[in-house]
Amino acid sequence: MQIIKDRGIVQDTWKHVEDGDPIPAQGDITVSLARWLDDKATLTAHADLIGVRLAPEDEASALTGDLDKLALVAVQFPKFTDGRGYTTARLLRERMGYRGELRAIGYVLRDQIFYLHRVGFNAFELAAGKSLTDALEGFGDFTVTYQGANPP
Amino acid sequence: MYNYEPQDQRIVEERAAQFRGQVQRRLDGSVIENEFKPLRLQNGLYMQLHAYMLRVAIPYGLLNTKQVRRLAHIARKYDRGYAHFTTRQNIQYNWPQLQDVPAILDELAEVQMHAIQTSGNCIRNTTSDHLAGVAQDELEDPRPYCELIRQWSTFHPEFAFLPRKFKIAVTGAPAHDRAAIRFHDIGVRIVDNAAGERGFEVWVGGGLGRTPHIAKICREYVAYADLLSYLEAIMRVYNRQGRRDNKYKARIKILVNAMGIEAFAAAVDAEWAEIKDSALKLERSEIDRIRVQFAAPEYAPAGDDNLAGLLLGSNRELAHFVRNNLRPHKVPGYTAVMVSLKPKGRPPGDVSDTQLEALADIADTFSQGELVVTHGQNLVLPNVRKQDVAAVHAKLSEWELGTPNIGHLTDSICCPGLDFCNLANARSIPLAMEINERFDAIDYLEDLGPISLKISGCINACGHHHVGDIGILGIDKLGVEAYQLLLGGSPGDDASIGSIVGQAFDADKIVDAVQTVLDVYLANRSSADERFRDTYRRIGKAPFKKALYADH
Numbered sequence: 001m002q003i004i005k006d007r008g009i010v011q012d013t014w015k016h017v018e019d020g021d022p023i024p025a026q027g028d029i030t031v032s033l034a035r036w037l038d039d040k041a042t043l044t045a046h047a048d049l050i051g052v053r054l055a056p057e058d059e060a061s062a063l064t065g066d067l068d069k070l071a072l073v074a075v076q077f078p079k080f081t082d083g084r085g086y087t088t089a090r091l092l093r094e095r096m097g098y099r100g101e102l103r104a105i106g107y108v109l110r111d112q113i114f115y116l117h118r119v120g121f122n123a124f125e126l127a128a129g130k131s132l133t134d135a136l137e138g139f140g141d142f143t144v145t146y147q148g149a150n151p152p
Numbered sequence: 153m154y155n156y157e158p159q160d161q162r163i164v165e166e167r168a169a170q171f172r173g174q175v176q177r178r179l180d181g182s183v184i185e186n187e188f189k190p191l192r193l194q195n196g197l198y199m200q201l202h203a204y205m206l207r208v209a210i211p212y213g214l215l216n217t218k219q220v221r222r223l224a225h226i227a228r229k230y231d232r233g234y235a236h237f238t239t240r241q242n243i244q245y246n247w248p249q250l251q252d253v254p255a256i257l258d259e260l261a262e263v264q265m266h267a268i269q270t271s272g273n274c275i276r277n278t279t280s281d282h283l284a285g286v287a288q289d290e291l292e293d294p295r296p297y298c299e300l301i302r303q304w305s306t307f308h309p310e311f312a313f314l315p316r317k318f319k320i321a322v323t324g325a326p327a328h329d330r331a332a333i334r335f336h337d338i339g340v341r342i343v344d345n346a347a348g349e350r351g352f353e354v355w356v357g358g359g360l361g362r363t364p365h366i367a368k369i370c371r372e373y374v375a376y377a378d379l380l381s382y383l384e385a386i387m388r389v390y391n392r393q394g395r396r397d398n399k400y401k402a403r404i405k406i407l408v409n410a411m412g413i414e415a416f417a418a419a420v421d422a423e424w425a426e427i428k429d430s431a432l433k434l435e436r437s438e439i440d441r442i443r444v445q446f447a448a449p450e451y452a453p454a455g456d457d458n459l460a461g462l463l464l465g466s467n468r469e470l471a472h473f474v475r476n477n478l479r480p481h482k483v484p485g486y487t488a489v490m491v492s493l494k495p496k497g498r499p500p501g502d503v504s505d506t507q508l509e510a511l512a513d514i515a516d517t518f519s520q521g522e523l524v525v526t527h528g529q530n531l532v533l534p535n536v537r538k539q540d541v542a543a544v545h546a547k548l549s550e551w552e553l554g555t556p557n558i559g560h561l562t563d564s565i566c567c568p569g570l571d572f573c574n575l576a577n578a579r580s581i582p583l584a585m586e587i588n589e590r591f592d593a594i595d596y597l598e599d600l601g602p603i604s605l606k607i608s609g610c611i612n613a614c615g616h617h618h619v620g621d622i623g624i625l626g627i628d629k630l631g632v633e634a635y636q637l638l639l640g641g642s643p644g645d646d647a648s649i650g651s652i653v654g655q656a657f658d659a660d661k662i663v664d665a666v667q668t669v670l671d672v673y674l675a676n677r678s679s680a681d682e683r684f685r686d687t688y689r690r691i692g693k694a695p696f697k698k699a700l701y702a703d704h
Binding site for chain 2: 083
């Protein structure tokens with residue numbers, strides 16, 4: 001699968017492991033916040049990279065002290081109109097100093113890319129069937145902004 | 153008034169271009185309606201009963217005459233020759249075609265206007281006192297702060313998908329709130345603290361709609377430099393914690409009520425402590441840069457006026473106009489002239505293209521080229537010399553704009569209702585017009601004195617029926633339009649929520665019911681100076697109820 005990362009189209013290397021599914025022996029994986037908190041010790045020993053998925057209701061602060069162990073934080077947007085993840089992103093970047101990959105996943109659309117990028121997301125898994133090249137245009141919707149920038 | 157700097161101009165132009173692309177992608181099918189809906193709403197584009205409706209922002213209600221002429225042109229070219237002023241100081245077009253909207257946005261951008269965030273679950277147009285800048289009772293002109301909030305909230309990336317819409321109002325007249333700050337999600341009141349330092353009292357959780365709430369004080373004093381960080385802290389608490397499972401419970405008023413104001417304010421304070429000293433800290437130079445654009449114009453010396461003579465003169469229409477439609481002005485010899493958009497036989501708040509152009513001409517000649525939209529769906533000519541009042545009234549009257557009924561029963565507030573709106577249960581415009589027809593006798597209205605009548609066609613309360621002396625709410629009673637009557641509401645410093653009197657009235661009985669309410673008031677008021685709401689508060693609901701339901 002291809003995603004947008006750092007304003008380019010790249011091949012995705014990550015596998016999102018659902019709760020209850022076995023952790024594969026290798027490969028870059030994400031798990032839910034609950035699984036991470038339950039099983040941090042085992043997961044930290046995983047051969048390849050580890051990431052955590054945050055649901056809209058999950059607080060960024062739940063990852064306090066863990067961010068240096070994570071190569072990816074994925075924030076879920078089950079509905080693109082649920083804006084809780086925008087605050088989550090800003091808190092991760094600005095308050096908790098997270099510098100790794102911050103990825104929007106779920107119902108992610110071209111017309112939200114500009115806002116998502118501005119709050120600190122640098123990677124985007126688009127909703128099924130949506131054009132990545134079209135979505136790249138979204139970064140250029142505006143050339144000026146009123147609020148301070150939050151570059152990843 | 154605020155003149156766009158290059159970056160402001162660029163933003164509205166880029167917005168028009170962005171929306172052109174979005175419409176294009178909607179039309180070619182790459183964006184489906186569910187994905188398009190929030191995009192068009194954040195550009196003020198609603199799907200109404202018969203057509204699209206476009207709501208154009210008028211920040212804090214202020215317009216220059218170039219803008220007014222452009223609004224007239226848009227009404228003529230893209231609509232049916234008229235437009236409608238709303239209760240939030242905006243203007244609406246009822247009949248645009250989707251494919252024309254990008255061109256309309258281009259036309260608006262050329263005169264420093266836009267439709268950004270006039271709908272959708274985001275921070276809406278910041279509203280204010282319609283007498284801002286000229287009122288005698290003002291501590292400070294609130295509009296520079298409104299403009300600051302406008303810029304901060306425009307495309308704020310974190311708050312584009314809030315649980316629900318979000319409305320902010322600012323008043324600079326601490327003792328005379330004309331901006332209804334207690335019925336906004338956030339109400340900001342300019343105040344001085346005990347040390348005499350300028351700042352803001354911040355109210356939160358007010359609103360009308362299905363569950364009306366009077367706002368509560370979230371913080372008694374926020375220093376001017378911390379205004380935006382404090383607002384951002386409130387927004388962040390709301391964005392994270394506001395309910396998203398039920399749109400009728402998603403406004404901040406529900407959250408504030410559920411948490412309790414102390415717990416809510418504490419959550420805001422905790423967040424605020426983290427961001428207070430961030431880049432959101434306001435520099436004095438930044439606010440001064442905006443403030444200078446709102447500096448008072450050069451007031452030409454005013455000569456002697458004859459307002460006292462006009463009050464007693466043979467032109468009774470003009471005498472009533474002088475009595476009802478003028479508001480005190482901070483500059484001697486000047487007055488603010490209220491222009492009623494509630495003449496008999498017209499939907500409240502509607503103006504035609506030619507009326508708009510006439511208003512622009514009048515404002516250029518007599519009011520330094522500015523007009524203000526009010527919450528009451530009227531307009532203000534803010535800077536008129538008292539000596540010119542008769543001439544202004546004569547000009548206005550040529551265009552059916554001289555109705556001397558400001559603040560009176562026929563100056564009703566009214567939502568579009570079932571004639572336009574797909575949420576409505578009942579018609580509201582025809583009812584307002586019928587009331588206007590029935591209570592036409594000017595001497596009767598004068599005797600009645602200032603009284604507010606507010607009509608909503610459904611419980612969403614766009615006609616603010618909860619805060620009228622008399623409120624009327626249209627409901628659907630088993631498929632038939634019916635109307636509930638509420639009494640005793642007030643939007644201002646003595647804020648109160650009207651109370652339903654009893655069973656709803658049929659459409660052919662509601663105007664009689666209003667008559668009965670007025671009769672009870674006139675029979676019971678302690679003197680001609682006792683306002684309706686004071687009589688109501690003194691005697692209670694019972695006498696009204698008795699008279700209204702005597703035959704039942």
